[in-house]
Amino acid sequence: MSDYPASLRRAHAVTWAALLVTIGLTIGIGGTITSTEVGMAYPTWPDINGGSLFSFLYGQLAAEYGLGSVVEHTHRQAGALTGLLVLSAALLCWCGRGVPKPARWLAAAALLGTIAQGLLGAGRVLANSYGGAVLHGIGAQATVVLIVALLMRTAPAWTGAPAALEAQEAARLRAWSGAGFALLFVNLFAAASLRQKQGAFPGHLVLALVASAALVVAAALAKRAGGGVPRLRRLARRLHIALGAQILLGIAAWLWLLGPFAAGPADDRGHFLAQAVIATAHLLNGVLVMAAAAALWIEARWRTRAERPVA
């Protein structure tokens, strides 16, 4: 594939690694921090009370500052790994030959976003700010969106021709996928506010329903309009699956965190663990919904073209 430079291929591979580390480790552990509420296990940054960020003596750490500090510490280490991977992708984009300018600028934006997200985390801890924690939660989603965009822009598929769609179908797909993506982002603000006890549950519920409705329409349009475009059909299917799982996890989260099963037996670690797992799974799947929604919107906005006007 001569029009797909090797440097772009390498950047694409590194961006995949960055996405997996970001969702699987950094956000996974970060979500666990909020679920177990140990975000202030130690109120210094980036070190633990004078120790090193790159200390791997987890047993010693747990003995000195408690298991919560290990969760917080590994989140920061995972964040540093995300930063290194995004930095590597950016260097490959900027130093490699034949990388298109948009990919370079997207890589720069992803790097800046990752750095800003790290600083938001620092600010949240140093200021002991729940508002800062909400911003840090939203920043994580924005970082994922930037990495997803870079992943798509560096993918081999991007070098092919955009898919041709009937003009009105293309317009409808763009409008609904854009609205769904934007509403999902607003709902993530609501979810972060709820988790940090800065917002009320009814707001999150209404926003979740509204965003889900918009995304269901967008996915249905993508399936129909993309009848001959496998990429669109795949994205629509993934979005439907992630959204269905998210609704089920949302119901479980309400039952176990706010509803009838919220108050478990005293000192029941299993109950607490179940609550933490459900809350973290709901958050992580929310990131997947966001990634799928962002990918669908990017695909609809930049990878489709209107073939003929409406009759």
Added chain:
Amino acid sequence: MSLRPGDKVGLAAVVLGAAAGLVLLLRCQPGEDVRWNRAPTFASPAEAELHDLLVAAFGSVEAPRAPAGFGAAGLPAPGDEGDARLRLGRGTWSTQCMHCHGSEGGAETSTAALLHPRPRDFGLGILKFTSTVAGAPPARADIERTVREGLPYTAMSAFAKLPGPALPCVVDYTLWMLLRGAVWRDARERLGAGAAPAAAFTAAVAAVAHAWDPEQARVLAVPAAPPDTPAARARGAALFDGAAGCAACHGADGGGRGPSTWDAGAQHWLLADAWGLPAQPRDLRAGQYHGGNRAEDLYRRIHAGVKGTPMPAHGERLTPEQIWDLVAHLRALAGQ
């Protein structure tokens, strides 16, 4: 490229729905975290009766009431205004404090189990680090300072940025928790000694109100620090190893594992604090003191001890000059 009318209506509907969601999110009060709410259990009907008396005087944790008799200790006066302050404090408590200190202030949450040192259980009415003399309960100012500045090197963060009246009200509520815990403990002890519930409760309220009166719980005066000289450090080192007996618990090297507190063979701590948790003397070489790193903080710890722990008060055994010599030695140990 134009949208269908149905799309326009649909998109307008979801935008309106989102606006309604945002209003609900930000205008409605976040609900109380019910995860840590537990129905109280009692060892006997008499204890349940005692608890009813406690609730009648103090209200419940969710609907606190300013009790009579504790104005001198710093609680708001009984009445609607005092109750409103405590309820506001409970609101802040439920979002900022509860996940560590628990709904009832007993630090019984699973988050607390993940932290070291474990967050304070207010059920005993004891704070470790106070400005008051040995054996005396904390002053209201101690609670306010802890909330405002936090406890260094622990998960207890500084809450100086709490908006408006939130900080003084959560201090009121914390004081209320401590007093309620002290009364409950005292009354249960009296009940165990054979007193009737009503008599036990009345006597406990009087005893706690007396003990927490600032006239009784007097603040420890810290004399001006002398110059930190090599001679002072040498005298402090001699005291550390000898008359003051610090090495027995903190170890000869100050590492926190002395023969009285650490079983090197079995690798476990030998002493417990008032909350039943292992008492771990500070590693003095690290210079990380939970009660504060300032010289006057160290002076107070040596003079009045660390309350609720095996760290004893030395104010009766050592002169102020000797305590300052020890402070000089501690600072030298930590390379300060």
